Amino acid sequence: MTAAEVEELIRAGVPMADDLGFKVDEVGQGYAHTRITFTERFIRPGGTISGPVQMALADASMYAAVLASLGKVEMAVTSNLSINFLQKPAPCDLKAQAIVLRLGRRLAFCEVRLLSGGEGDEQLVAHVTGSYALPAT
Amino acid sequence: MTAAEVEELIRAGVPMADDLGFKVDEVGQGYAHTRITFTERFIRPGGTISGPVQMALADASMYAAVLASLGKVEMAVTSNLSINFLQKPAPCDLKAQAIVLRLGRRLAFCEVRLLSGGEGDEQLVAHVTGSYALPAT
């Protein structure tokens, strides 16, 4: 699947991804690079992007990396997601780099790094791991 | 703080909670009972409530339990959140029961159970643990 196809599938299937303006920049075997464009609605007290927005981006990015690796597996579902919030993201676009750590028959394990800031000055703001239960084949 | 005050504070501060129609039913020292009312926008492929919606509810519920226990600590931020998705929630309201497992000086540890279905027929659909970094006092 191409980046555009992955983006369209996720935005069509997951309303929250659509609400957030989820974009897929690049995909390949085992990875996906994605982003959301900043809007005022993401803010929480302290002027930072809220945790749920970060988690939604991380989850959609894992899904993108799984789709990019396996093709269209709409019934894959997140089994576990664990996120460490490392520092407050600046009020700007948020990028995600998702990789598939291990693609088993039944579970795919992923890792996502959430990055804030412009090219060459990116800060790691959250680190996420998760597993996807794959449909029986 | 009362349930209404906690709800108002969270809905004012976290736009996503407001979007989801986050409600606080009951709070007390060390716990909060909350819910979101089902809408079609929560759905993902398979007819179930999406993972990000579940995570947003869990996060807001932990925050509610911390606020109920400590009073107004707006600058508390989620440090870690780990969720296990146990089964697909039905397309209906989703309730959350959050408790504070341990209130330390610097970190509050919480547990949240997400329940789906009507009174007397509730199913545990997700189990969440998380920690909140508390502002220095």
Next chain:
Amino acid sequence: MTAAEVEELIRAGVPMADDLGFKVDEVGQGYAHTRITFTERFIRPGGTISGPVQMALADASMYAAVLASLGKVEMAVTSNLSINFLQKPAPCDLKAQAIVLRLGRRLAFCEVRLLSGGEGDEQLVAHVTGSYALPAT
């Protein structure tokens, strides 16, 4: 399986459980109550029981709860384990209460509470969640 059978199976199969003096007090459908007897070897700086000892107890306890629920499934393997260390356990016996939150066809999700101290004065010292991958049937 009885508590004695579960204990024997785990101690025979997992050398570290045997080293720690792992004991199974009680098992039933969906749960296991276990313990380790304190020895000086568990200590780490600060006079508390080390994290790896707590994790080993939690892992063995989840395994006990799965065995108690499913019968002899030696090939079940831990897929994920997440532990929050809530407070330092006292230098005394450590008990574990493991429950199966959800028994699916392919994954079992468990929760474990680690308790320190004597009857009537127990402190929750760590909270653990984990998942077990079950062998295909």
Next chain:
Amino acid sequence: MTAAEVEELIRAGVPMADDLGFKVDEVGQGYAHTRITFTERFIRPGGTISGPVQMALADASMYAAVLASLGKVEMAVTSNLSINFLQKPAPCDLKAQAIVLRLGRRLAFCEVRLLSGGEGDEQLVAHVTGSYALPAT
């Protein structure tokens, strides 16, 4: 601190690390490379290195990376550890590559990759994230 100093401090302070023959190969600002030498005692059913042994190595490796970055902070304690077991390690030495993702004032966040197999043929067998609570300064 040098690799030898970090190794000595951890083996002196954490008996389980000493039991496992914990070795520190290399340390530097923000990282530590460590290993344990295989012995028959690590085995569990299926011929693989048990989960608790992997968790003990991961925990000691995070501690090594924190010590290497901050100097002697014996009172740092693990706050959270989350491990995904990706595949069964072969019955051979197990290496760990720990990095500090974020060093805050109060919490250090780490990531550890556990690798099995010889040079040039290493397999990622487990992925770990964790946080360390740092002593107040």
